Amino acid sequence: MMDDSEMVDDRDTKTALWRGWQRHCPCCGEGAMMEGYLKVADTCSECGTELYHHRADDGPAWATILITGHILAPLMLLVFEVFRPEAWVMALGLSVFFVALSLYLLPRLKGAFVGLQWAKRMHGFGDAPGMARAR
Secondary structure: OOOHHHHOOOOOHHHHHHHHHOOEOOOOOOOEOEOOOOOEOOEOOOOOOEOOOOOOOOHHHHHHHHHHHHHHHHHHHHHHHHHOOOHHHHHHHHHHHHHHHHHHHHHHHHHHHHHHHHHOOOOOOOOOOOOOOOO
16 A cells, blocks of 8 residues: 555656756746746746745845855955955955856746755645545
């Protein structure tokens, strides 16, 4: 006899994370996940998967700050030790780099968070109510 965990299809976490990083639907990989810069679409335009369940909240912002901070800290030290630029030049240059990197990472990390939640069936991403499961 099979329990509930064996009856549900496994969702590949790695694939869902990659599709989310690309801002594509974690289910089919074809439809766009985002309606705008950070707004997740309610459903996939290709397969109809409901995406409004996501609870990304502050996770993508936290991860963006964590990653950019870990890149920027050693970069600041390296630039200062090797080039010794004026303080304003260094501050301006690294600030522009930090903002650009943050703007690049934020929607991709949000997509990855939504993909992870879909793969792990978190926050309502499980089977639809009333859907028959294979026995």
